Amino acid sequence: MQIEFREIVQSEYGAPEKVLRITSRQLKSEELGPNDVLVKVSARPVHPGDIQILSALPQGGPVVPIPEGALRIPGFEGIGTIVRLGKNPEAVKRFRVGQRVAFFPAMGSWAEYVVVRYDALLLIPDEIPDQIAAQMLINTITASGP
Numbered sequence: 001m002q003i004e005f006r007e008i009v010q011s012e013y014g015a016p017e018k019v020l021r022i023t024s025r026q027l028k029s030e031e032l033g034p035n036d037v038l039v040k041v042s043a044r045p046v047h048p049g050d051i052q053i054l055s056a057l058p059q060g061g062p063v064v065p066i067p068e069g070a071l072r073i074p075g076f077e078g079i080g081t082i083v084r085l086g087k088n089p090e091a092v093k094r095f096r097v098g099q100r101v102a103f104f105p106a107m108g109s110w111a112e113y114v115v116v117r118y119d120a121l122l123l124i125p126d127e128i129p130d131q132i133a134a135q136m137l138i139n140t141i142t143a144s145g146p
Helices: 048-054 089-094 138-144
Strands: 002-009 021-028 036-043 078-085 100-103 113-117 121-123
Touching (some): 036 100
């Protein structure tokens, strides 16, 4: 199974308007491990921490170098629909293709598809809109902080 999709990427750190761009790539089925779930992302928030990290601001924590020629996909959370499950029996017991889920943490959520560990997923009822569900996990912790 191969899926072509778009993603927002950066090859260097700096101001978002200067370092972010959109690219396309292929996701190959072998990228999905036994504990992984492939999610088609429908919404993702832009958290202040996302901007701090992609800008390499001190508040974002230690800067992990982006290797020469590599791309980093920002984002850690969002909501979407399960497209494919890994083979972990616990994941298969808890989730099924087509379910709506919120996720955190999931590196690279500023893409149309993201690979998430099954234990980082939360089922979302249909009555909760994507725009709210996408912010339910880390943003609620941020809002309740000092």
